[in-house]
Amino acid sequence: MGSRAKILEKIKANKPDALALPNLDLNAFDEGLNLEKEFIKKIEVVGGNVYPITSNTEALLKIKALFPNTKVNYSTLENTSEFNTVTLNDIKKPQELEDLDILVLESKLAVAENGAVWIEDSKIPLRVLPFITKHLVLVIDEKSIVPYMHQAYQKIEDFHFGVFISGPSKTADIEQSLVIGAHGALSLTVLLKK
Amino acid sequence: MSHPKLASIFNKDEKRVNWHDKALWFVRHKRDLSVHQVKGWETLRNLGHGIKAHTLSNLDNYLIQFEDNALKNGVQVHWAANGDEHNKIVHRILKENNAKKVVKSKSMLTEECHLNPFLEADDIEVIDTDLGERIVQLAKEPPSHIVLPAIHKNKHEVDELFQEHLGTEPCNGDPQYLTHEARKHLREKFIEADAAITGVNFAIAETGGVVVCTNEGNADMGAHLAPVHIACMGVEKIIPKQDHLGVFLRLLARSATGQPITTYSSHFKKPRKGTKMHIVIVDNGRSEQLSRPDFRASLHCIRCGACMNTCPIYRRSGGHSYDATIPGPIGSILSPGKDLKKHSTLPFASTLCGSCSDVCPVKIDIHTQLYKWRQIITKETKQPFVKKKSMAIMGNVFSKPSQFERVGKIARWSLRHLPKSIINSKPNAWGKARDLPKGPKQSFDQWYNQRQDKNE
Numbered sequence: 001m002g003s004r005a006k007i008l009e010k011i012k013a014n015k016p017d018a019l020a021l022p023n024l025d026l027n028a029f030d031e032g033l034n035l036e037k038e039f040i041k042k043i044e045v046v047g048g049n050v051y052p053i054t055s056n057t058e059a060l061l062k063i064k065a066l067f068p069n070t071k072v073n074y075s076t077l078e079n080t081s082e083f084n085t086v087t088l089n090d091i092k093k094p095q096e097l098e099d100l101d102i103l104v105l106e107s108k109l110a111v112a113e114n115g116a117v118w119i120e121d122s123k124i125p126l127r128v129l130p131f132i133t134k135h136l137v138l139v140i141d142e143k144s145i146v147p148y149m150h151q152a153y154q155k156i157e158d159f160h161f162g163v164f165i166s167g168p169s170k171t172a173d174i175e176q177s178l179v180i181g182a183h184g185a186l187s188l189t190v191l192l193k194k
Numbered sequence: 195m196s197h198p199k200l201a202s203i204f205n206k207d208e209k210r211v212n213w214h215d216k217a218l219w220f221v222r223h224k225r226d227l228s229v230h231q232v233k234g235w236e237t238l239r240n241l242g243h244g245i246k247a248h249t250l251s252n253l254d255n256y257l258i259q260f261e262d263n264a265l266k267n268g269v270q271v272h273w274a275a276n277g278d279e280h281n282k283i284v285h286r287i288l289k290e291n292n293a294k295k296v297v298k299s300k301s302m303l304t305e306e307c308h309l310n311p312f313l314e315a316d317d318i319e320v321i322d323t324d325l326g327e328r329i330v331q332l333a334k335e336p337p338s339h340i341v342l343p344a345i346h347k348n349k350h351e352v353d354e355l356f357q358e359h360l361g362t363e364p365c366n367g368d369p370q371y372l373t374h375e376a377r378k379h380l381r382e383k384f385i386e387a388d389a390a391i392t393g394v395n396f397a398i399a400e401t402g403g404v405v406v407c408t409n410e411g412n413a414d415m416g417a418h419l420a421p422v423h424i425a426c427m428g429v430e431k432i433i434p435k436q437d438h439l440g441v442f443l444r445l446l447a448r449s450a451t452g453q454p455i456t457t458y459s460s461h462f463k464k465p466r467k468g469t470k471m472h473i474v475i476v477d478n479g480r481s482e483q484l485s486r487p488d489f490r491a492s493l494h495c496i497r498c499g500a501c502m503n504t505c506p507i508y509r510r511s512g513g514h515s516y517d518a519t520i521p522g523p524i525g526s527i528l529s530p531g532k533d534l535k536k537h538s539t540l541p542f543a544s545t546l547c548g549s550c551s552d553v554c555p556v557k558i559d560i561h562t563q564l565y566k567w568r569q570i571i572t573k574e575t576k577q578p579f580v581k582k583k584s585m586a587i588m589g590n591v592f593s594k595p596s597q598f599e600r601v602g603k604i605a606r607w608s609l610r611h612l613p614k615s616i617i618n619s620k621p622n623a624w625g626k627a628r629d630l631p632k633g634p635k636q637s638f639d640q641w642y643n644q645r646q647d648k649n650e
Contacts (some may be wrong), residue, residue: 003275015253019248019250024437025237111455113454116455132418149443160463160466161460166454166458172342173325181374
């Protein structure tokens with residue numbers, strides 16, 4: 001008998017009598033959050049910056065003002081192709097993106113309670129992009145903000161890879177001192193579309 | 195070595211103990227601030243508990259469902275009955291893919307199975323990429339905490355380690371500089387890696403996907419660059435539905451570090467184009483623990499480390515004193531199930547104050563289980579002569595009120611009148627590092643009766 005059968009048989013023999021699955025009653029958590037305010041507050045708590053914008057054109061102007069001297073840029077926003085300095089079709093291995101300075105992505109889902117923004121790989125040509133880039137800019141419509149993680153999962157449909165990103169990468173592994181910029185992005189900027 | 199012996203080694207450096215104690219209490223405090231902001235926190239904990247309890251009661255079917263869905267997603271699934279089989283499976287996958295350089299993100303399971311030495315014996319380079327884990331790997335030590343692996347090291351020690359191994363400049367322990375150097379060093383390793391190994395925080399039966407949580411982004415840097423991704427998980431990582439992640443992701447980071455969520459919560463479902471993804475499902479004693487009604491709730495654990503941060507014993511004895519992969523209160527109820535003799539002192543490394551159970555996000559009755567393990571250990575393992583005798587005498591005294599009163603009187607008198615050399619002599623373990631209080635003239639009983647008389 002292989003290990004699979006052995007493990008499953010043992011678990012079947014040892015498990016307790018069936019216990020019911022509790023129901024998720026989301027009313028217990030509702031505190032009538034001001035979604036936009038809470039989201040901005042939490043992004044700042046987790047080390048990110050938020051700026052209001054009204055259009056993609058304004059988004060690019062803001063980005064250029066915030067990051068004036070970046071060499072390698074990539075954006076998936078509509079009508080921003082003149083911003084891009086790399087063509088991802090030419091990339092054979094994700095490793096070639098090592099020098100990416102700035103990545104701009106759009107997201108349709110963000111969570112107020114923790115500043116998390118959902119990104120899935122149908123929206124990005126390569127999965128490693130939001131992690132390997134030095135600076136990450138996320139563009140979100142204020143209507144895309146949901147209060148809690150529960151509502152976020154109700155909105156998520158099928159995906160191959162997806163990630164909630166809340167703030168820039170960070171670590172406190174040396175004497176509990178918080179350092180922004182571990183292996184992922186060194187900074188996170190959220191542009192909130194009115 | 196027993197917990198008291200290892201703890202006494204850690205306790206030799208009082209300054210370090212105080213620093214360690216404070217550092218962890220600071221994290222516990224951040225947890226409090228964070229969870230008090232969540233409306234319905236107790237409801238969330240109850241849900242966490244209930245979902246895990248339900249899952250365990252149907253675990254075999256959920257595992258089968260998970261496997262089915264993972265296979266449909268194009269992921270290869272492997273089963274390992276124990277640590278050795280797990281190591282062999284990972285080794286075989288690496289060999290099949292000609293992988294010589296491996297990057298690994300945090301996985302307590304691979305620590306438990308001793309994967310690194312197994313792979314290194316065949317000249318495979320394994321680099322731990324979580325900063326804390328990289329620090330202890332360079333120091334050739336095991337992690338001392340499951341969330342903060344290098345919490346026992348101060349910044350000057352890290353400075354020296356990096357100078358020796360990464361060729362950094364002396365920096366008086368500047369965390370910013372050291373972290374930046376580690377980023378550069380590990381960036382090279384990510385770029386060169388032939389394969390990436392990650393742990394698993396949650397595995398979803400309904401979708402066949404797994405979720406990995408990090409703050410540093412190291413799991414993602416590994417998994418999205420290397421051509422092969424191996425995710426290793428214990429059987430208890432299963433949750434039934436994707437919706438349940440809403441509960442667990444709200445609980446996990448707040449309990450661990452006080453963050454509202456980790457920076458990255460990565461949901462892996464299908465391998466990226468042209469690459470392979472493997473999941474190794476490991477038992478290694480978990481199905482045995484499932485058979486013990488008193489202890490099976492220990493399998494609810496989501497590895498947040500809150501019980502360690504709050505534990506007065508853990509904070510003052512250090513993670514290494516537990517001599518187990520998972521230290522602290524949760525480790526002390528998991529480890530005896532694996533090797534009762536080796537870990538027989540762990541359930542005694544507690545004041546039974548119950549703080550661990552209070553902070554546990556999935557409401558494991560940790561302190562009750564510690565107490566229950568003590569009952570088993572006292573029966574099944576040899577106890578020291580002095581402890582056995584003194585327990586018998588105490589039992590006798592406590593069972594007869596008049597005798598208890600007499601002994602109490604003598605004890606109170608002795609504490610007032612006998613010299614310190616006798617009171618703090620060797621057999622009195624309570625006098626080892628502290629002065630005992632002056633014995634009061636009155637017993638509680640006398641005081642209480644007097645008070646009642648007055649009130650009447």
